[in-house]
Amino acid sequence: MTYNFDEPIVRRGTNCVKWDEATNDKILPFWVADMDFRVAQPIIDALRRRMEHGVFGYTHVPDAYYRAVVDWFGRRHQWTIEKEWILYTSGVIPAIAAILKAVTLPGEKVLMQTPVYNCFYSCIRNCGCQVASNPLINDNGTYRIDFEDLERKAADPLTRVLILCNPHNPAGRVWTREELQRIGDICLKHQVFVIADEIHCELVMPGHTYTPYASLGEAYQRHSATCNSPSKSFNIAGLQIANIVVEDQPIRTHIDRAININETCDVNPFGVEALIAAYNEGEEWLTQLNAYLWKNYEYMRRFCEANLPQFPISRLEGTYLVWMDCRALSASSEALEQSLMDEAGIWLNAGAMYGPEGEGFMRWNIACPQAQLAEGLNRFLHYVTHKMKRR
Ligand SMILES: Cc1ncc(COP(=O)(O)O)c(C=O)c1O
Incomplete structure (x- = not known):
C-alpha cells in the first residue's frame, strides 16, 4: 500500500x-x-477492532506483545533480546524516572550530552540527582562528542549514570558503532550505568545505521537499560506505551519495583494493540x-x-x-x-x-x-x- x-x-x-x-x-x-x-x-485496523469490543477495563499484556518487540529488534536491528528482559510502562520518561530511582542515590550525578531533550533535566532533578553536562562540540553543524570531557566527568565518583540519547534529540546524530563503543568503554571503566534512550531509533536517514547500544556486547548490555517505544516512529505517542530492556536480573528487579513505586505499571489496551500492529505490520x-x-x-x-x-x-x-x-x-x-x-x-x-x-x-x-x-x-x-x- x-x-x-x-x-x-x-x-x-x-x-x-x-x-x-x-x-x-x-x-x-x-x-x-x-x-x-x-x-x-494496520494500526488503525487493530485499534478499530479493539474499540469495537466496547469494553476498556484494565489490560493484560499478552505474550504476542513481547513477541512483537523481540521479533522486531531481532529482525530489524540484529539485536537478540529475551522476553523476560522486557518491562513495559507508560512512556520513555516514566521509564527513565524508574531506572534512575532504581540505580541512583539522591545527590548523585547523571551525565548527558547537551544540548539534549528537555525532559531529561526535570526527570533527573525529580529523582533528587544532579545534572552533569558533557557538552557536544558543534563542528560546522555536525555535533560530536567531547570524549576527554566525558572521561573526566565519568571519573567523578559521584557520577552514577549516563543518559545516552541515540539518535540524539536535538542534534540529529545517529551515533556510530565506534562512538558508542568509546562511550561504553568509558562508562564501563568508571562504573557508570548507561540508560540508552532509543525512542527515535527507527527514524534514520539514508547512509546512517542505528546500532542498539546494548547490542555492542555482553558487558555493555549488562551495565545498561534501553528504553524504546514505537511512539515517535509510528506516531502513537498519545497511546502511552514504552519498554525497558534490561538483561541483568537484579537490576531489572529494582527497576520493576521502581515502576510500581512510581505507579506507572499500568498501560492501556490501545497502546498494547498499537504496538503489536506497528512492530508486526508497520x-x-x-x-x-x-x-x-x-x-x-x-x-x-x-x-x-x-x-x-x-x-x-x-x-x-x-x-x-x-x-x-x-x-x-x-x-x-x-x-x-x-x-x-x-x-x-x-x-x-x-x-x-x-x-x-x-x-x-x-x-x-x-x-x-x-x-x-x-x-x-x-x-x-x-x-x-x-x-x-x-x-
Ligand atoms: C529523546 C526523547 N525521549 C523521550 C521522549 C518522550 O517520551 P515519552 O512521551 O514516551 O515519555 C521524547 C519526546 O520527544 C524524546 O525526544
Whole structure:
C-alpha cells in the first residue's frame, strides 16, 4: 500500500497539544515532537477492532506483545533480546524516572550530552540527582562528542549514570558503532550505568545505521537499560506505551519495583494493540515515512542554502527534528520563539530549552506535509528578511 504523506490532516480542534495550544489559529506548529501524518493502516485496523469490543477495563499484556518487540529488534536491528528482559510502562520518561530511582542515590550525578531533550533535566532533578553536562562540540553543524570531557566527568565518583540519547534529540546524530563503543568503554571503566534512550531509533536517514547500544556486547548490555517505544516512529505517542530492556536480573528487579513505586505499571489496551500492529505490520509504512522525511529535509536544506545562508541547519542523520543556528538574529531563543509566533505565525522550539548550549538555536519539527513545511519556511524567511533589514 502506498501512503500519501502529502495529505493535510486537520488536527486543530482535536485536543492536540501541537495545534490546540497555540494562542491563535493562524499559527503553524513545528514544535512538539509528534507528526501530522495518519498512522499505518494496520494500526488503525487493530485499534478499530479493539474499540469495537466496547469494553476498556484494565489490560493484560499478552505474550504476542513481547513477541512483537523481540521479533522486531531481532529482525530489524540484529539485536537478540529475551522476553523476560522486557518491562513495559507508560512512556520513555516514566521509564527513565524508574531506572534512575532504581540505580541512583539522591545527590548523585547523571551525565548527558547537551544540548539534549528537555525532559531529561526535570526527570533527573525529580529523582533528587544532579545534572552533569558533557557538552557536544558543534563542528560546522555536525555535533560530536567531547570524549576527554566525558572521561573526566565519568571519573567523578559521584557520577552514577549516563543518559545516552541515540539518535540524539536535538542534534540529529545517529551515533556510530565506534562512538558508542568509546562511550561504553568509558562508562564501563568508571562504573557508570548507561540508560540508552532509543525512542527515535527507527527514524534514520539514508547512509546512517542505528546500532542498539546494548547490542555492542555482553558487558555493555549488562551495565545498561534501553528504553524504546514505537511512539515517535509510528506516531502513537498519545497511546502511552514504552519498554525497558534490561538483561541483568537484579537490576531489572529494582527497576520493576521502581515502576510500581512510581505507579506507572499500568498501560492501556490501545497502546498494547498499537504496538503489536506497528512492530508486526508497520514496517512498510515506516520505510515510506523515512523516505518522505528525507525528502522534507532535503527540501529544507536546499531552501536554507538558497535563501537563509546566515541560518545554517544541522545535518540530519536521524529523528525528524532539525536544529537551526539562529544566532545571526542576536536574540535569545526564548524571545525568538515568542516573536516568531506573534509576528511570523510559526511555532518552533527555543534551543535554550535543551540546555545553555542551545541558546540562539531553534528546533524545527519537519514531520508534516511538505506544503506545510514550505509555508513555514517562507514565513520564517519573510520574518528574518524584515528583521535583518531593520538592524
Ligand atoms: C529523546 C526523547 N525521549 C523521550 C521522549 C518522550 O517520551 P515519552 O512521551 O514516551 O515519555 C521524547 C519526546 O520527544 C524524546 O525526544
